[in-house]
Amino acid sequence: xxVRSQQGSIxxxxxxxxxxxxxxxxxxxxxxxxxxxxxxxxxxxxxxxxASATSIADALRAEGGSxxxxxxxxxxxxxxxxxxxxxxxxxxAEGETLTGYSDLPEPRPLPTLSSNTFQTFxxxxxxxxxxxxxxxxxxxxxxxxxxxxxxxxxxxxxxVTQRITTFATAAGVGFFLVATALSLWAAQTxxxxxxxxxxxxxxxGPADLRPLTTEAPTELQPVVEALNSFIARxxxxxxxxxxxxxxxxxxxxTPLATVRAKAEVTHRKLQKPEHRQTMREMIRAIDESSRxxxxxxxxxxxxxxxxHLEPENLELSxxxxxxxxxxxxxxxxxxxxxxxxxxxxxxxxxxxxxxLQSAMVNILDNAIKYSPxxxxxxxxxxxxxxxxxxxxxxxxxxxxxxxNSLKSRFTRGSNVSDIVGSGLGLTIADDVAxxxxxxxxxxxxxxxxxxxxxLVFSPQ
Amino acid sequence: xxxxxxxxxxxxxxxxxxxxxxxxxxxxxVVYDATQGDAEIQVLSTAxxxxxxxxLLAFQAENxxxxxxxxxxxxxxxxxxxxxxxxxxxxxxxxxxxxQTKLANDGFAQTHRSDATLQMPDWARWRDQIFAFTQEPAxxxxxxxxxxxxxxxxxxxxxxxxxxxxxxRFLGRVGTYDxxxxxxxxxxxxxxxxxxxxxxxxxxxxxxxxxxxxCCSGAMIQDIRSGKLALAYNVLGSxxxxxxxxxxxxxxVVMEDFANVMLRTALIASNAKNVDEAKIMIDFLxxxxxxxxLIEASGLPALDADQLAENAALRPIRLGPGLLVFLDRLKRxxxxxxxxASITQN
Numbered sequence: 001x002x003v004r005s006q007q008g009s010i011x012x013x014x015x016x017x018x019x020x021x022x023x024x025x026x027x028x029x030x031x032x033x034x035x036x037x038x039x040x041x042x043x044x045x046x047x048x049x050x051a052s053a054t055s056i057a058d059a060l061r062a063e064g065g066s067x068x069x070x071x072x073x074x075x076x077x078x079x080x081x082x083x084x085x086x087x088x089x090x091x092x093a094e095g096e097t098l099t100g101y102s103d104l105p106e107p108r109p110l111p112t113l114s115s116n117t118f119q120t121f122x123x124x125x126x127x128x129x130x131x132x133x134x135x136x137x138x139x140x141x142x143x144x145x146x147x148x149x150x151x152x153x154x155x156x157x158x159x160v161t162q163r164i165t166t167f168a169t170a171a172g173v174g175f176f177l178v179a180t181a182l183s184l185w186a187a188q189t190x191x192x193x194x195x196x197x198x199x200x201x202x203x204x205g206p207a208d209l210r211p212l213t214t215e216a217p218t219e220l221q222p223v224v225e226a227l228n229s230f231i232a233r234x235x236x237x238x239x240x241x242x243x244x245x246x247x248x249x250x251x252x253x254t255p256l257a258t259v260r261a262k263a264e265v266t267h268r269k270l271q272k273p274e275h276r277q278t279m280r281e282m283i284r285a286i287d288e289s290s291r292x293x294x295x296x297x298x299x300x301x302x303x304x305x306x307x308h309l310e311p312e313n314l315e316l317s318x319x320x321x322x323x324x325x326x327x328x329x330x331x332x333x334x335x336x337x338x339x340x341x342x343x344x345x346x347x348x349x350x351x352x353x354x355x356l357q358s359a360m361v362n363i364l365d366n367a368i369k370y371s372p373x374x375x376x377x378x379x380x381x382x383x384x385x386x387x388x389x390x391x392x393x394x395x396x397x398x399x400x401x402x403x404n405s406l407k408s409r410f411t412r413g414s415n416v417s418d419i420v421g422s423g424l425g426l427t428i429a430d431d432v433a434x435x436x437x438x439x440x441x442x443x444x445x446x447x448x449x450x451x452x453x454x455l456v457f458s459p460q
Numbered sequence: 461x462x463x464x465x466x467x468x469x470x471x472x473x474x475x476x477x478x479x480x481x482x483x484x485x486x487x488x489x490v491v492y493d494a495t496q497g498d499a500e501i502q503v504l505s506t507a508x509x510x511x512x513x514x515x516l517l518a519f520q521a522e523n524x525x526x527x528x529x530x531x532x533x534x535x536x537x538x539x540x541x542x543x544x545x546x547x548x549x550x551x552x553x554x555x556x557x558x559x560q561t562k563l564a565n566d567g568f569a570q571t572h573r574s575d576a577t578l579q580m581p582d583w584a585r586w587r588d589q590i591f592a593f594t595q596e597p598a599x600x601x602x603x604x605x606x607x608x609x610x611x612x613x614x615x616x617x618x619x620x621x622x623x624x625x626x627x628x629r630f631l632g633r634v635g636t637y638d639x640x641x642x643x644x645x646x647x648x649x650x651x652x653x654x655x656x657x658x659x660x661x662x663x664x665x666x667x668x669x670x671x672x673x674x675c676c677s678g679a680m681i682q683d684i685r686s687g688k689l690a691l692a693y694n695v696l697g698s699x700x701x702x703x704x705x706x707x708x709x710x711x712x713v714v715m716e717d718f719a720n721v722m723l724r725t726a727l728i729a730s731n732a733k734n735v736d737e738a739k740i741m742i743d744f745l746x747x748x749x750x751x752x753x754l755i756e757a758s759g760l761p762a763l764d765a766d767q768l769a770e771n772a773a774l775r776p777i778r779l780g781p782g783l784l785v786f787l788d789r790l791k792r793x794x795x796x797x798x799x800x801a802s803i804t805q806n
Contacts, residue, residue: 071791077782087781099790
């Protein structure tokens with residue numbers, strides 16, 4: 001049975017949350033890397049442009065009362081050594097272009113002696129970055145303000161930014177993948193004790209009500225304790241029911257025997273046939289009740305001894321012989337013959353005498369009960385690949401009933417309502433077989449009528 | 461470089477520079493008609509027809525469906541044509557690395573990536589827009605008659621010492637580019653100045669010897685051969701090698717302290733109409749090293765990284781924004797002023 005709670009899987013929730021955090025961190029990483037590296041690249045370009053403009057400014061001099069310039073080779077070649085961007089420059093003295101590109105726009109705001117101006121704008125069809133510096137050149141009369149601007153296209157910067165973006169993307173994606181894999185692993189690991197506990201509980205047999213001893217982490221300790229206390233209460237409750245049944249059966253059986261004896265006596269005294277008939281039916285009902293009570297007691301005994309099995313060395317042929325001799329009187333009453341087949345060698349077996357006998361009694365009793373008069377029941381003990389005690393009758397078989405359901409308590413064949421029975425016999429036999437590591441095999445006879453019920457054990 | 465001369469192209473189509481009615485002057489225009497198909501490519505180049513024709517014919521042999529419209533102009537006119545924007549060309553081939561760099565930097569070039577271009581060494585391309593396909597060192601050429609016993613200087617220091625020690629021997633017999641008119645001369649002079657302080661000392665020494673200034677390598681070689689010049693400094697090596705093979709009479713010296721290597725480059729114009737054909741031609745040009753026959757026929761040395769590795773003195777001029785420095789108006793002014801002050805002392 002699968003329980004689907006509205007809360008969903010903890011693992012999935014844990015994983016999704018961790019993955020979401022990883023995604024967030026990855027995006028953050030991407031933005032930080034790209035932002036930092038991008039501004040570093042821009043700062044590099046700005047730095048070189050400023051160096052270029054400054055070296056031009058340093059080469060300014062006054063000559064014959066006017067400003068002139070000996071443009072240093074390095075001023076422009078340094079720009080070419082970093083990338084292959086286009087370079088523009090202008091030197092303007094008092095509004096008059098001394099040299100360079102006269103159509104370069106005037107910088108806004110105007111640079112001062114202490115601070116340069118950096119600008120980005122479109123020029124000649126391409127985005128350019130321009131730095132402007134100002135210098136005051138003394139010409140003898142009065143100082144002339146000279147404005148030097150150096151501009152460069154940003155293709156190199158774009159290429160660098162592109163590379164950085166690619167790198168940042170790769171780093172982000174890589175980080176996300178690793179973090180996601182790790183969160184999957186973390187979620188798995190965190191829930192491993194829960195899974196271990198669940199499988200420890202699942203692996204248990206239906207009757208195993210021992211307390212859970214799995215090592216559990218602190219967080220799961222309350223769950224384990226709650227589960228164990230629940231198991232203990234369940235055990236106690238089951239024990240009480242069993243006790244009640246046994247007690248009830250015991251209390252009922254003794255008075256029933258008294259009632260039956262009295263009924264027998266009364267039956268003999270009665271003259272009228274219809275009274276005698278009624279009394280016979282009463283006796284039959286009493287028989288049924290006392291048989292049920294007996295079997296309930298048997299069942300309780302089997303359950304108890306199975307739980308605390310104390311095996312001893314036995315010989316199966318001997319148990320079978322004694323069982324048959326116990327039931328022979330019952331069989332003779334119905335004119336049912338019992339044919340036996342034993343192996344020549346003894347069949348050693350480790351088990352509980354009482355339980356095994358109880359199982360055989362129940363199987364054989366069933367066979368005799370459902371056998372028609374003047375027929376025979378065939379009992380065979382074989383010791384081959386497995387130890388097998390088969391009881392075959394010539395009765396009516398099980399009809400349409402599901403053969404496995406017969407092992408459950410109080411389930412009887414669909415065609416036996418006219419015969420006294422509790423539906424506990426095969427349950428007892430099955431419990432015993434399983435307590436000894438075997439199983440009960442129920443088949444309808446292949447040839448003709450009848451059923452075959454076998455106790456099957458592995459050889460020891 | 462060359463004065464604009466309008467020559468009729470032989471064989472195929474006859475056109476004149478005037479009929480182009482564009483804001484720049486051309487020297488020559490040749491059309492190589494395709495034998496099949498109607499694809500076309502318009503090339504604007506600084507390379508002389510004699511030099512480039514074998515390459516063009518080999519290209520057409522591989523791509524018979526492409527008609528090549530080949531226009532020759534000076535480096536300065538090429539720059540003017542492209543920057544002006546009213547001329548329509550697909551492929552720009554020029555020996556002026558600085559001007560090509562400026563074209564690409566100012567957005568007049570298209571990006572092209574192919575297996576062929578990606579195999580090129582890094583120093584031979586810039587922005588995947590400028591592609592070098594030759595490496596041509598600037599060399600010293602000396603007249604054999606002026607140096608009958610050998611003893612040719614192989615470094616700038618040795619050259620300076622020689623010119624200083626024997627002024628009477630070299631007075632009026634030293635030649636170099638007039639960097640005011642020659643783009644190639646200016647490029648080489650600025651690179652020299654960048655590489656070594658000895659350049660200015662060399663100029664000073666040459667200035668005292670009443671140097672002859674030239675517009676182009678051809679005239680310098682002419683005068684070396686005739687004996688007018690004893691030596692000429694910073695001649696285009698590939699051109700000199702071609703002339704030497706034809707006529708002889710002089711010696712080529714690759715300086716051992718360092719020799720600037722000019723890279724002839726091609727780029728696809730941003731307003732190109734026949735981009736696919738231009739790409740095919742770029743791929744053809746950059747794999748020139750696999751065609752020794754064309755190197756032989758054109759006299760253009762293909763890219764050869766092994767040669768550069770063997771001879772550490774060979775320094776290819778670095779493509780990139782550094783080349784823009786000497787195109788700066790003020791920088792050019794001050795450089796030319798210094799140059800003039802050194803070279804013209806009387």
